[in-house]
Amino acid sequence: MAPPCAALLLPALAALLAVPAAARAPPRSIAVVGAGLGGSAVSYFLQQHFGPQVQLDVYEQGGVGGRLATVTVNKQQYESRAASIHALSLHMQDFVKTLGLRQRREVLGKSAVFSGEHFVLEETDWYLLNLFRLWWHYGISFLRLQMWVEEVMEKFMRIYKYQAHGYAFSSLEELLHSLGGEAFVNMTRRSVAEALLEVGVTQRFVDDVIAAVLRSSYGQSVLVPAFAGAMSLAGAQGSTWAVEGGNKLVCSGLLKLTKANVIHGRVTGVSLHSSEGRALYQVHYTSSEGQGSAFYDMVVVTTALHPSRSNFSFQNFEPPIDNFPGTFQPSVTSVVHGYLNSSYFGFPDPKLFPFASILTTDTPALFFNAMDNICPVNVSAAFRRKQPQEAAVWRVLSQQPLDRQQLKTLFRSYYSVQVTEWQSHPHYDSAKSLPPIVLHENLFYLSGVEWLASSMEMIAVAAKNVALLAYNRWHQDLEKIDQKDLMHKVKTEL
Template sequence: MAPPPAALPPLLPVLPVLPALAALLAALPAAPAARAAPRSIAVVGAGLGGSAAAYFLQQHFGPQVQLDVYEAAGVGGRLATVTVNKQQYESRGASIHALSLHMQDFVKILGLKHRREVAGKSAIFSGEHFVLEETDWYLLNLFRLWWHYGISFLRLQMWVEEVMEKFMRIYKYQAHGYAFSSLEELLRSLGGEAFVNMTQRSVAESLLEVGVTQRFVDDVIAAVLRSSYGQSVLVPAFAGAMSLAGAQGSTWAVEGGNKLVCSGLLKLTKANVISARVTGISLHSSEGRALYQVHYESPEGQGSAFYDLVVVTTPLHPSRSNFTFDNFDPPIADFPAAFQPSVTSVVHGYLNSSYFGFPDPKLFPFTSILTTDTPDLFFHAMDNICPVNISAAFRRKQPQEAAVWRVLSQQPLDKPQLKTLFRSYYSVQVTERQAHPRYDAAKALPPVVLHENLFYLSGVEWVASSMEMIAVAAKNVALLAYNRWHQDLEKIDQKDLMHKVKTEL
């Protein structure tokens, strides 16, 4: 039994102090009234960045804010599907890492499901032979890695795990409401200057420094980066680490298609999706505050609308969008950058297994083929893909059967190239995009804040391009917009955040 409480001191001696205390408090200046929420917010783009930004903005500013989302094409952006024989297949952006906590949360709140995994084996092709082949036996796979490359794969794993462990801090920071006004500040809060430097030096240089062999870089690292970014081992170390983390860890996808996350978030927020292409943003002022006029073109003609706050989630580059910014002083600078051409060919046909050294197609064991950086190779990767809806009775096609293959390349495949990869085919659906930044052309990271309440989300792709990086950037922009609107500077660009977060627990 607990001991009885100690006797309380007499209350009467304190009472004469209360009037004096009340008078002192009355003399203090009143706390500033909370600023009213913005009346209207515009989000430019309805891909994952735009839909996630709309969701997070509503979370922080409340459901009373008018949310307009502009999208010229379909909702989902690059998270698109193609139809083959009445079945839908992912064209790109198929895999989500198990540690993608925002994407996991989206799936949970939207009531979506993980797609059932269908096992398959991978191999790396040099143009003449397979330099590495996966088997059904885990220990045999490890032995082959060791036999060919020594302990390089262990050093790679340790390097990637160290980067990911620090990257995971962002979720704690965001859960406590902290935001960053630049990509450099965000990276610095996670891993110090080392993380910032990882955007300026190549993944090859970083891996060679930690003892990974050149042969492993040329065979394995190059193949992974060609598959994910369509680029070489000269991509920056941070972007490379994010890609290699996805190649190492377990991945998943959304049943019914990853684009359901975008449409689901917009439906959940009850955002007003406007089918129009935004052509520019001009600055005005009203009652001493910034007001942004968004100009757009729709099937009905040209129009415009005014907003208190704007988030741009489409890439601001002449090859991707023809944006103009008017009345800004100083003017909003151009973003000198380039994007990597990327072509996805979804082919329904019979694989030419002889090209890969298997004259009998029944003996071809691989469902995914990556390639080394060989000049004569005309494709980056190809895989035997499953539909976005997988029934319990689904089975993957046998190698001698007609199957749906997704081929990634830098240029559209011509007929001789298609005949090289396939004995025959029923259909070819080609999607050309400038999907990722040209990382070797990067000079500096783009800004996050373009003006007082005008923000740029897609610049995060110059750090790394993945679904989770975009979701992290969307959360950061929403927090940044909220904290700046309410002038809560203690939540922006704070130092020593790990210590601050621990003391707030």
């Protein structure tokens, strides 16, 4: 038996031995590649966990905000790309509240689905009439869709509890499995059409409605994986909002809040070195001042590691790190200020055209995916949506730039056209494996989450996960990484 003094000292000694990993000094410097939503959000979360003393350098070759960009028409700004945020986007809501921003006032407008010859579905001002039309055309497919999406979202929402308790995942497969088990993992390997037909949704509903939603959100067909499809359909069903003044204000606000050092330059690569027995990363970049480099304890890459999106190399890593396979969907956004040609849609009198948003079915002859009469990013109390016979600002989504004849088909006349071409979302292919999150000891890849689903909230969730993963790995808190049966663990911690 140990002497009394030893009996008193042993618990204290055991406690001290358990502390060193958690008491490790934080990283001195962290590099974040990209100042879009992913880069700004992960910077914010990294500072939350590691503290304000960590130097944060954010590299961006374009403007802060990335895809959350605006265009100016008649001295008013309009969202050119990602515009709406789902009501259940808890991280985005928290960003807006933390930054003192406001949700933009919603300006209601009706939607319709166009086949290229006629409208196959039209929204009215009466909710019950809309339900009746859905039932008349498609039976109970709408209810079956709603139940399927709600079941997926209920499980997906577990991520917020896990993250609130500090749990992180080292791979996208682990994240999916923790939320919905093998069923969620399988949702990345089968199409949304297959999943919906299995739960009793009719083929006609898939062809008319599901296809139209996916063409509008991803510019792709009903062959996208079921998980990506579910996230898109959840956004189409629930209420959505946007940030007053533009969604990009979230990015600039988070970077300002963290006092991150934004370096305007293009990162060309990351090379691995070592110092005092630990990994050290050298970030190489080019800017208006020439070539430069800097050393960091940790690096988070938030731009897509794909040859079509970035010319990015990794040096001195074993095994080598390469760009990941897969292709990205080309997307074109045309912001047109002009008079809609309502006759093309079957309304010779433009005053009678009732729709603010037009989605399209997967018809080969159709040259656009969707178009909507958009409101400026600042909506005053006196603002009203333009009448159909007036010149309005329309956003047209397509896979190829619209030629002169196509613009004439959609508009009687127009004052201006501003075109943005971009590699928007991954071209979803259920046969491809998901990209990794951990590239090296303290080198992380955030943007791979878009191969699960692409939305502002998915990127914010991934940013929180990477920050937690980086923190837990830095402090060797392995009990907080890839834990099984997390729902039970979280309940016992409450």
